[in-house]
Amino acid sequence: MTPNEPAGDIHPARPQRVLLLSWEYPPVLVGGLGRHVHALSVALAAAGHDVTVVTRHADGAALDERVDGVRVLRAPEDPVTFPLATSALLAWTMAFNHTLLRTALRAADAGRYDVVHAHDWLVAHTAVTLADHLRLPLVTTIHATEAGRHQGWLPGELNRTIHSVEHWLAHESDWVIVCSGYMRDEVTRLFGLPGERVTVVPNGVDDRAWRARPHAVASARRRYAGPGPLVGFAGRLVYEKGVQHLVGAVPRLRDRHPGLRVLIAGDGPYRPQLQEQADRLRLGQTVRFVGFLGEAQLPAVLGATDATVVPSLYEPFGMIALEAAAAGAPLAVSATGGLAEIVEPGVTGVTFPHSDPDALAGAVDTLIADEGFARRVARRARSMVAERYGWSSVAARTCSVYARTARLGSPGGSEPVVRPRLVIPEGNLLAMAG
Numbered sequence: 001m002t003p004n005e006p007a008g009d010i011h012p013a014r015p016q017r018v019l020l021l022s023w024e025y026p027p028v029l030v031g032g033l034g035r036h037v038h039a040l041s042v043a044l045a046a047a048g049h050d051v052t053v054v055t056r057h058a059d060g061a062a063l064d065e066r067v068d069g070v071r072v073l074r075a076p077e078d079p080v081t082f083p084l085a086t087s088a089l090l091a092w093t094m095a096f097n098h099t100l101l102r103t104a105l106r107a108a109d110a111g112r113y114d115v116v117h118a119h120d121w122l123v124a125h126t127a128v129t130l131a132d133h134l135r136l137p138l139v140t141t142i143h144a145t146e147a148g149r150h151q152g153w154l155p156g157e158l159n160r161t162i163h164s165v166e167h168w169l170a171h172e173s174d175w176v177i178v179c180s181g182y183m184r185d186e187v188t189r190l191f192g193l194p195g196e197r198v199t200v201v202p203n204g205v206d207d208r209a210w211r212a213r214p215h216a217v218a219s220a221r222r223r224y225a226g227p228g229p230l231v232g233f234a235g236r237l238v239y240e241k242g243v244q245h246l247v248g249a250v251p252r253l254r255d256r257h258p259g260l261r262v263l264i265a266g267d268g269p270y271r272p273q274l275q276e277q278a279d280r281l282r283l284g285q286t287v288r289f290v291g292f293l294g295e296a297q298l299p300a301v302l303g304a305t306d307a308t309v310v311p312s313l314y315e316p317f318g319m320i321a322l323e324a325a326a327a328g329a330p331l332a333v334s335a336t337g338g339l340a341e342i343v344e345p346g347v348t349g350v351t352f353p354h355s356d357p358d359a360l361a362g363a364v365d366t367l368i369a370d371e372g373f374a375r376r377v378a379r380r381a382r383s384m385v386a387e388r389y390g391w392s393s394v395a396a397r398t399c400s401v402y403a404r405t406a407r408l409g410s411p412g413g414s415e416p417v418v419r420p421r422l423v424i425p426e427g428n429l430l431a432m433a434g
Helices: 032-046 086-109 121-134 157-172 182-192 213-226 243-256 271-280 297-303 319-327 356-366 369-387 391-406 428-434
Strands: 017-021 050-056 063-068 070-075 115-119 136-139 176-177 199-200 228-232 261-266 287-291 307-310 330-333 350-352
Touching: 017 032, 017 121, 017 307, 032 050, 032 070, 032 115, 032 319, 032 391, 050 086, 070 086, 086 121, 086 157, 115 391, 121 136, 121 157, 136 157, 136 391, 157 182, 176 182, 176 391, 182 199, 182 243, 182 428, 228 243, 228 297, 228 319, 243 261, 243 271, 243 297, 243 356, 261 297, 271 287, 297 319, 307 319, 307 356, 319 330, 319 369, 330 356, 330 369, 350 356, 356 369
Parallel strands: 017 050, 017 115, 050 070, 115 136, 136 176, 176 199, 228 261, 228 307, 261 287, 307 330, 330 350
Antiparallel strands: 063 070
């Protein structure tokens, strides 16, 4: 248990009535956040809590339904909509929060809740307004920060604005949940939050769902592997995931392991640059970009690898490391962020400094050159996932935060809180905060 995890109230005295806000939820899945909120809400409902999720609409999805014990309300789009693209992100967010708030208020008309639980800055305006209007405590999970994504820098006006909204949401919240000790340090430094208001609750994984059948693993191996070892990556293709350093390490690995194949599963804005890099290094016969693979395919693919690499520059937690471990893949991860808290070098995987292709190649070589060692660390990692990161445990820890927040008393005093104006300094915010 990390220092800021609540020690008591693991099982609150009565069921909680929880209103969760998330901009993605099945069938809308863009990254790991939507899967997290879905799994958490289902685990909370399975533990006997009354859970409502208010989220974004998707074509063909019901506006109001009960799935897996969770009531899901999807906000219909406003007549004036904007494309969900970087250039129009703030305009889209404002329009989305208008319709999200109206839908959340309808949910509140149907019954009273104990707590509002927001997930990241895209629902900030709805969360703050709803908690204030209903006089409910507000808990926020900060999954990542804008400054963290850019290594402490805020390179443009959009980045600075997002950081401001994150800062505002963090201070308006009665309690903040983060997924790792690394993220706890980051948000307390970046936003100036008291450490006692920030609690670590790790992400979870359904380890059974990631255990592919042996015949599926063998089929994936036949499809993607060559005569040599198979190395894999899965995730969004963005700069901070560090895939460029994996591609940069391939020539050295190929020289040592003839017949090597490297499988890159995922998509994102950085894909053209990565493909250009692979072409420049003449890796067309070695590196294969297969695009997004869903949960029906990915466990078998990960389980078929001789090493799965997570080369992130910035990783608040490292969900894919847990999923790959549950699938039985030997792990080679960068020693950064939450990844460094998941993988113990030589015990549950191997690590390397981020942004170092030579060190990455050395770590992967350690696994694929010693099959016995790779199998041992993979077995230990799979056991570690099952023991520490089950969703029932994550839900219980989250409920302990709800209970502790409720003991703070009714939110909102008679006098409005006047907060100082946020001034964002130039330069590296993480370096300044440290």
